Amino acid sequence: MKKYDYILIGSGPAAYKMSNLLAGTTRKVLVIDGGEFGGTCPNYGCEPKIFLEGATRAVLQSQQLLGRGIKQAAQIDWHDLMTTKLNRFNPWPAETKAIIAKSHDVEDGYAHFVDEKTVVVNGHEYRSDHIIIATGQHPNHLDIPGDQWTHTSTDVLSLPHLPQHVTFIGAGYVAMELATVLGAAGAAVTLIDHSDRPLKAFPAKKAAVVKKAMEERGIEFLFNTGVQAVQQQDEGFIVQTDHGEVPTDYVVDASGRRPNIEQLALDKAGVQFDRGGVIVNDHLQTSNPHVYAIGDVVSRPQAKLTPVAEFEGQYLFDYLEGHSAAAIEYPTIGTAAFTFPEIAAAGVTEDDVRENSAYQVKSFDLHYASLAAGQNDQSGRLTLVFKDDLLVGASEVGDYAADDINNFLPVIGLRITGEQYRQAVITIYPALADKIASSLN
Incomplete structure (x- = not known):
């Protein structure tokens, strides 16, 4: 039986972040994955999705501008688009595995626990005092006829x-x-x-x-x-x-999506879980003190997003390596759906505080701005939520909602007042500055 300082079950964004950090130490590490190395995001999630969104946006924006300076809308050639996408993304799993293998041992296969410190993969037993579950999620499968x-x-x-x-x-x-x-x-x-x-x-x-x-x-x-x-x-x-x-x-x-826990035999390790995934405390530790969980497999209220997974990978590395003893504290998290128009939000939204007089809600139609008018974006609407003169939430629908909300994240997370913002920043005009004008007053 081989022993390791760390065993990472999974190689997606959370585990990949942690494995890269551990590569700078002398720790002996094993990374196990039974699927594509790199996990969901780079292989069949956010990365290929946003790649396809590039051509999609060009087509839909050209349609939006017909009769406003554009004579003919763009069209997608699905075969060419998919060929280009596959050429870019098909090599990634092997490349990711090779990067990890430069610093750590790797094992292709699905791991399952046999006791609180031991997992088995392909008939081989591995043991560690620090086992990290980072197996992510998979698409839900409805149990219906057909x-x-x-x-x-x-x-x-x-x-x-x-x-x-x-x-x-x-x-x-x-x-x-x-x-x-x-x-x-x-x-x-x-x-x-x-x-x-x-x-x-x-x-x-x-x-x-x-x-x-x-x-x-x-x-x-x-x-x-x-x-x-x-x-x-x-x-x-x-x-x-x-x-x-x-x-x-x-x-x-x-x-929907479900946590990848079915094959882990968590009961053998005494690890508790629910329908949302593996249950952890505020140090990402499970009910088994030797087992931790990071990424989308964790049962938590925060959005299951790649940046959140990477944040947890960084936190757990710092905690287990003794760089910090603090409990995990999540920062302000922005999220978006890359539809057309986009929709994005961060912090408190107007729906959260509809009947709460402690909050002030300001909304702005964005289609009057020159930028939106030039793009014929008639959908744009921004809503800001304030409490005690501080911005605590923002949401937007519009052609560039994700980028716009990203601009508000530092204001929310750093608890900057409108006056501090104006004294510290003069934004590029006419872009977001043209849209929001004096909204932070």
């Missing part, structure tokens, strides 16, 4: 041919972003969701703006609708719902 005909977001991100009609089950981040891409490429798109609105992580009125824009491009929404089965027919499929049938060529199960 579920063998459904696909995942992973499949869509490497889809060789564009179907004529795509039906998504779900209307969260994944479904809305991929529906935007496929719709821009020319597919007819239907989204089915059991709730009454899309993008429930964002303010309702701003999510409604995104929905309306997508509907105007021909994307169909069916809310308060449950999917009962998927049935194959001679040409395509039928999605059976409690409100009728939806003929389609391709079905994507985008009903």
